[in-house]
Amino acid sequence: MKAKLLIVLGALLFATFGLMAYVRATVSGPRRTAEAVTAASAAGALDPLWPVPAFSYPDQHGETVTDASLRGKVWVANFIFTQCRTVCPLLTSKMTMLMRRLEGVDARFVSFSVDPAHDTPEVLLHYKHRWAPDEARWTLLSTDANSLPALAKAFHVSAEKNTEGEGDPIIHSSIFVVVDAQGLVRGVFDSEHGKDFDAMKDAVLRLSRSPAAQVAPHVKVSPEQLYQDLKCAQCHDAPALAPSLAGRAGTRRELENGLLVGYDESYIRESLLAPDAKRVRGYPLRMPSYDGQIDDVAITELTRWLLALPTVDGGTAKGKEADHVETDVVCGMSVRVTDDTPRTSFQGHTFYFCAEDCKNRFVSNPGSYFKPKPEAGRD
Template identity: 45%
Template structure:
């Protein structure tokens, strides 16, 4: 009995020590996650209308090359207000939404003291040339937008300093990164973080104007065609960011020759693309989603005037398709289902695909394609009838 009580004491001490150690590890893990977690978006923080914007953190130092091959640093942006985001040029998910919002802010605020900076999260492929082509597709006449190439080392330092993240998968197109916009003041301090939804965008515009007003008076910028509402439909297509998505068939359907075309919507329903549909697609894009494409287009309600929307619709009604170059809109015959993940995809020449048993099989990514190639028998094939919920072997 006595020996038993003596042997239990060290055992109890060891268990207590282990428990304490595990508790410390758990607390450290929680603290680490809390430290890494970004603050809540500033537009969600409770504050009065006259309260100053919070000062979150200073922008980290960097020396990066822009789309024109020029070396850039945050010091050159002192005395200006700027908006930053993280993108990569081959991204087909959140980056087009971020870039569309950048263009919308550019058009909403034409003050030359407001600048725009996009940091690439793809050091391997986003060369200055790739970034220059991306900028030309989205905002060809915007001199205030700087796109910066990174290295693995500089990107790691940058994301750490901006309290955000980048996670790269085996497929570079599977890169995960923040989908938020950062507002930076004239002293290089982050003053707000904003999402891409309508409320966030409206608050970002208000807060950017507020910081600009604190810089003092500025000579009134010249009235541009966009501010006066005198742009042609063709110019609007380029300058409002439409080409950023619709010129890339993996992101959005081509709009060349859209008027009068039969369009298949998600779920299999079809309609004719008339002026009413085109106007609704610009103002309420989520009302009718085209099959095989994600609901990623932002609304232009409030950012384009009624006259501008009308000009854009008229341009689309008269834009004839070059069938040698422009892919057709999604229809019952070009909507495919990835047999690996079940995602609806555009069955075009630029979509990942292989030929199997005399059929062309389409995939959402290289990863799904490679899984199928490794073991085709593990996946059931369906025809290009996404409206048929069961599919057909």
């Protein structure tokens, strides 16, 4: 279990965190910082950066996919693992947003799992069904522990500056890589930045020589359909990931900073455009920004539709939601306690965690996270 955890964490660090530290751009010679590479990519530079490494992994159907079998297609890669409840749903929602923006474009989307012990082809198929069942262009690869570190490294992702406690891996793991039809990496994008996201979409269009006109024209859809298409349901219908949006109108929401805010039209609009401005208390996962992803009319319609959403059983949402918020003693995040919140007992106390990773870390050494208060009256 511990070995598995180390592999997962190590790979995630290699694959994502390290990338923001230093990227060696072998094709162009001199070493450039990751910031310089992502900045150049965001500015539209599509110089060849380095060739993708050789790999051979089963996809979600158990069929082998290799670097060679992807030749001839432009593809976008990211790194995820399905058990991750903190950042991966965000990355996957970005990946599906990209697919949506590139509807009709002949490209591929490849998600490498960095959790080989858990993410078998069956697990990945299930994950794909949950997020984008009809998307034929999305491939999820089940990697293996032996080759994963080399894969991450060969993607020219190194962990040189990766000292403990430096930065927040959650911010940096939002990296996506665009590969051309010849198997050369042509851009590295931080999907967290709206500008990068748009540049990534344009990079795929340019490299696959898809005239923008070939992209399916934007068909007007109902707010309900939009809620499905934009994957709101994937997070908001899973109580452990995000709050239910049913029957919320007129309630007050408690934010991370302790302030209360009314659930009204302007609050919902802000949640969609600048989700980090007001974060609901108790959710380690962050919500993606839809700024630039949907037009203003659609935002208004979606907002009004959400405000009118009744609760499932006709009651009010208040009181239905677990109001019990605990602090994860390992990472310090506040966690809303639901039935499937990871937990464990130690010295008569129950501890709750944002994810299995934190729980495992706690279980392997509880004493380093929890020191019982000395009894009162004794010096």
